Amino acid sequence: MKLSNCFFYTIRDDIKDEDSKSGNLLVRSGMVKKEASGVYMFMPMGLRVKRKIENIIREEMDKAGANEVLMPALIPSEIFQKSNRYDSFGPDMFKLNDRNEREFCLGPTHEELFVMAAKEKIKSYRDLPFNIYQIQDKFRDEARPRFGLIRTREFTMKDAYSFDTNKETGEISYQKMVEAYKNSFDRMGIDYRIVRADTGVMGGDLSEEFQAVTDIGEDVLVMCDSCSFGSNIEVAPVKAMEVAKEEKKKMELVETPGVKSIEDVVKFLKVDINKTVKTLVYSADGEIILALVKGDRELNDTKLSKLLGVSNLELASEEELKKIVDAGFGSLGPIEIDAKIIMDNEVANMSNFVCGANKDGYHYINVNVDDFKVYKQGDIVNIREGDSCPHCSGKIYFKKGIEIGNTFKLGTKYSEALDLNYLDEKNQLKPVYMGCYGIGVARCMAAIAEQMSDEYGLVWPASIAPFQVCITVINVKDEIQMNVADELYDELKEEGIEVLLDDRDERAGVKFKDAELIGIPYRITVGKKANDGILELKSRNGDINMEILKDKIIDEIKSCL
């Protein structure tokens, strides 16, 4: 492609509305432009990068035996009502009516349609297994789009679905996808981790996430420094601290004027924080419950909702609290209170601890588990850095991540809801075992931009750069330089190398800056020394910076790519 004849622009200043590194650079480089919050258009350079990513995924999916299809984006809303997900998507779904007032939505996801497609084929066990996928835009009216292409309301996603007769073969299909994902992300050059995750709205047996490691990640990744354990903090199990059991002492009410937080308790009563219990009040599907965790622990909402089997969990309001007890949030405890009590595993191990007395200005000391009634016990706290790994004796550390892909073992949840069955060898009707697998295409693009950029701009890996090589002509009015550049351009194209020729009548500095901003991995500079057949080769990542004879340059480039 010749730049003088291209729809191409760059922006010199930082973009006011794009604070994230990737969002700012992608807009500045003219790859994308924001049209509304979480809605972007892709310009030629940006589209090339997006297509490169799509093609890598497509190749790996095809290699894994999956077949590409394309579902509609416009979907009748009844389809989601049938699977009982209309309400669970709720306001996230973009809804619209046709001329007959029939309600449609812009597809937020496509499980239902894939099940319907699968029904066309699946009659007996002989029709299984298979895997179908698409690369298509999804629409979700996110509460808060952010970070440029990382969280948008319209986004391109590769989603794949595997269909098997049973769990065992389903496992094989699942592993094939995990391999395809690893290959894809490796080829894109992303620094990623695979972690266990919550199954969320999708439901099912197991979910694993592929998380790109970046500072602006939305998820906390829990990693072990000595084994391969990796988990999203949402579901990272906590090994309850071992405590030596003490002899039970007599519970006592003590006056603690003005003491409201655990820090206050520790200071005022001069007690070890490991001897304190924090009581949190939640509204769980409308019912007020108390959760007990060790004083220095943070409660994990995902775990608590799961333990309780509720879908809507939020901290109780002051009015709600007043209904069960006449005390402030900082003075609560499990003694003599009319609400279900959920206790963390760690608290179960504790003895003679301190907790609120449900009376402002008072605490109980020497409280023990048998002093109150527990409704449920379980692991309901967040793991912390430095905690011991749940699988080995290693230490836990955190990373921040952006979810770029995930894999779900769905099981038979959707096939049962939507009657996707097959006849087995014994002529018995059985539900199909499903898996589903997603990759956020533009999100990968943003994650790579986030991971690989410097003060001058983007630094794309050669596998997804819009062009592999850029030829920068210093003086386009110099016939020799222009001829050399044109010739080289044709030769590189013949070799199948994607080359951009910057033949704009601009000053050298402008062209250098632009090539760096858009992140072309290799730059060939054609300048004065072109007279003597000498060119310059520079890699964007700084590894290569050399003068080279024109005759050698093609071989040199090929060895780099």
Add this chain to the structure above:
RNA sequence: CGGGAAGUAGCUUAGUUUGGUAAAGCGCUACGUUCGGGACGUAGAGAUCGCAAGUUCAAAUCUUGUCUUCCCGACCA
């Protein structure tokens, strides 16, 4: 949905406290000088100051409402 910040030329911003009809840099056009790291000079084009009401002789500036965008949180395959 809660909290914070912001909307003035294509881009980045000044001006708003203390009302008097809009300014700069970049970009753009023309000419000249330049020409290997976002050149310089001269001359231009380009803004009903997000929108709507209100106060006032007079509103970018004050008041109210509204829309939009970003950030923190809640939420989120």
